[in-house]
Amino acid sequence: MDSKTKTKALQEFTEATGTILNPALRGWKEGGGKVVGYFCSYVPEEIITAAGFLPFRMRATGSTGTELADRYLSDCNCSFVRNCFNMVLSGEYDFLDGVVWCNSCDHVRRVHDNWKHKVKTPSFLHFLSLPKKTGEKQVRWYQEELALFKDSLASHFGMEITDECLWEAIRRHNQKRRLQRRLYKLRKGERPPVTGAETLAVMVAGTAMPLEQYGQLLSDLLSELARSEGNANYRARLMIVGGILDDPSYIKVIEDQGGLVVTDMLCFGSKIMWEDVDEGAKEPLETLARYSIKDRPGCPRFFGVHERRAAFIRDMIREFKVDGVIGERLMFCDGWAYEHYMLDKDFKEEGVPHLMLDREYLLGAVGQLRTRVQAFLESIGR
Amino acid sequence: MVVDSKTERRERGLRRIREEIDWYKTTLKELDKLTTDETKLWAPLMRAQLEQYEKTLRCVEERKPLLASYWSICPEVYRAMDIHYFNVQGHHFQQSQARFVIRELEECDKLGLARDNCSLLRLAMYYIASGLMPTPTMIIHKLEPCDALLGLHEAVRTHKEWRDIPHYSLDPPYWEDDRTLDYYAGEVNGVVSFLEEQTGKKLDVDRLREIIKESNKQYELWAEYNELRRAVPCPHGYDLSAQLYPMVQIFWTGDPRCTAWLRDMVGDAEERVRTKKGWLEREKVRVIWFDVYCIWLRDLNAWLEQEWAANIVMDMSSYCPYTLIDTSNEHTMFKGLGKRTLCDQIMVRQVRGSADRLLSDLQRMIKDHKADAVIPPTHIGHKDQIASLGLIREVCRDAGVACLDMGMVDIFDPRYTTIDEIKDRLSRYLITMGLG
Ligand code: SF4
Ligand code: SF4
Secondary structure: OOOOOOOHHHHHHHHHHHOOOOHHHHHHHHOOOOEEEEOOOOOOHHHHHHOOOEEEEOOOOOOOOOOOHHHOOOOOOOHHHHHHHHHHHOOOOOOOOEEEEEOOOHHHHHHHHHHHHHOOOOOEEEEEOOOOOOOHHHHHHHHHHHHHHHHHHHHHOOOOOOHHHHHHHHHHHHHHHHHHHHHHHHOOOOOOOOOHHHHHHHHHHOOOOOHHHHHHHHHHHHHHHHHOOOOOOOOEEEEEEOOOOOOHHHHHHHHHOOEEEEEEEOOOOHHHOOOOOOOOOOOHHHHHHHHHHHHOOOOOOOOOOHHHHHHHHHHHHHHOOOOEEEEEEEOOOHHHHHHHHHHHHHHHHHOOOEEEEEEOOOOOOHHHHHHHHHHHHHHOOO | OOOOOHHHHHHHHHHHHHHHHHHHHHHHHHHHHOOOHHHHHHHHHHHHHHHHHHHHHHHHHOOOOOEEEOOOOOHHHHHHOOOOEEEOOOOOOOHHHHHHHHHHHHHHHOOOOOOOOOHHHHHHHHHHHHOOOOOOOEEEEEOOOOHHHHHHHHHHHHOOOOOOOOEEEEOOOOOOOHHHHHHHHHHHHHHHHHHHHHHOOOOOHHHHHHHHHHHHHHHHHHHHHHHHOOOOOOOOOHHHHOOHHHHHHHHOOOOHHHHHHHHHHHHHHHHHHHOOOOOOOOOOEEEEEOOOOOOOHHHHHHHHHHHHOEEEEEEOOOOOOOOOOOOOOHHHHHHHHHHHHHHHOOOHHHHOOOHHHHHHHHHHHHHHOOOOEEEOOOEOOOHHHHOOHHHHHHHHHHHOOEEOOOOOEOOOOOOOOOHHHHHHHHHHHHHHOOOO
């Protein structure tokens, strides 16, 4: 299933998603710009932008194996982490000027240790202690962590990051979020003008391109899509729920079976843009901390927020007229294992058709995926 | 697994506890008939575990407050407030339980929880879902050291049979600095407020001080005992030494009976060191088991001792250089309890934050305990440790000791890699490394 609108913007987004060092990023580097990689969406891009740098969300797109990483990690670590660290060891991330982590999960946390011991460059490596509870006390703790991050970034690169710069960055990232939400809203109708795979490409590109360029392209795309007649040729409207899915071709396999993905709750999807960072708050770091701890739907690495996440999914199902939910999880990911276990119970109780899929980071076992999706679509009568 | 009425659930939980009690009573009777030095050291342990079950049973039968908690969250506070607790992860992991494990793992597979997740936690979930675990009146969750434990907590909290039970959780930061310890002391304070609110009892700070003073003595004795294990040959076998942790941190925290038992352990070890009477007749290999105790370790340990004259001289659970707590005022006590819980405690110490602690502990263990070989952690559930395997191997290489890789295992599910496969693999390593 392909959208009828094949625009230049979509092509650029797809290109940015299909490689690590994409043309826009290359252009930024050639112009003397700095790039700071980050490992999880709880590292606020805004602070990196406020420093004048380009935030890049770490991926392993294009990875061809894990031979180098396997010396340090194990087969039972998540394949995103293994492929990603392999790319680091093979030098494909040499363009980074800094890397930032938070304790998002055990696997990623240890990539930091392995990087520190075995890679040693770039010289700016920073770790944020992200709380696991979501109260006011934790907002204050994380605000302090963000202040430490901001200060160490500024001192390492010999600059000042003022509150004005931070507010400006918050505004610009909110603007990006607003554009992304407009794209999602177009998918609410009976004839969504864009597929789930295309949407994911747009979202992933948003973590790998200069903001201005991205915003311009996305605005162009939105104008074109507004004129498009949309897609009515689908068997069912689906929602995808999970973690670090950054490969549009995975969604394409699902959509090729006739299920149109109309919304999601993913690391590269609605989870990072459904809410804005509050611009009316007093302190920029306080508002960024609050956004991570309280305002977003909250990932399974937090305690006490399952109901909030489930409510978010329920709202999405209603708003986007979803017929069935597909949960995806990378094998060996414990956080999402429990989340899917809980969601499975919720969905059963509420009568929501759902399919839980375990997968590897690099697309494989496509035949099996097709069969399971087909069976799922049939089971929901489509 | 159909879970029926509340009464039936309650009965199911009690039935299992009663079975446990019977098992311990019979074992103790047998043990009491034997009067070797070793059985004398085992008896208090059995008694402590029996007592644990009896107290749990009483709480449920008499509908008294019963706390479900996790490994070592300030047990001193629970004791000072006279609140009985059982360990959600450990409840199904007492020695007596091994006989049920396979059957229950098979049932547990039907739960729908991913099998690449730690089986200890999957089993805990199964116990709750099937009603085999007693229903507590309050819960304290511990959000460390791993993703899976946090996931379990969330699943427990939202489980339909447990979701209305009042709960409190402690938020563990990544760091170990002063700012962290102050923050975490606040989390420990939260434990007290929660328990006071739930039970109507008030914490008596002087009583807490007494308990901490006693547990400080226990930690000192534990450290002394660990030092004696440095001796060549090592005075005791691993089975016995692995019991220090549950005695000090779960069963008899701050209880003078535990202190007395530790004194006996130290005394016995000292005497053996003095007379050069090693646990093994001819100790040939000194091994570090760089993980926590596990379901099939008794079997593996017996084989290591008999076939290879190998003694596990130190492990991750026992190597916790606990900081003694300054009892001068409330603040120092809470900060100290926080440090014990966050930075010193088994697993959490090496697993929660950066890998530096994990690696430096291993270096120290190898050196202090004169190890010849390390069995590194390859448990499928310990995702952070298996992501440190390369670094662990380097530590072993630099120290010139063998790293005996078991291949991927599940330390709580003997079906994942059979004990025979593990033995086979270790044998090949031991021979190749010239340790046979
Ligand atoms: S699932 Fe959430 S916590 Fe995990 S990597 Fe994605 S954004 Fe981070
Ligand atoms: S998929 Fe799970 S294990 Fe892998 S990086 Fe994301 S949160 Fe961590």
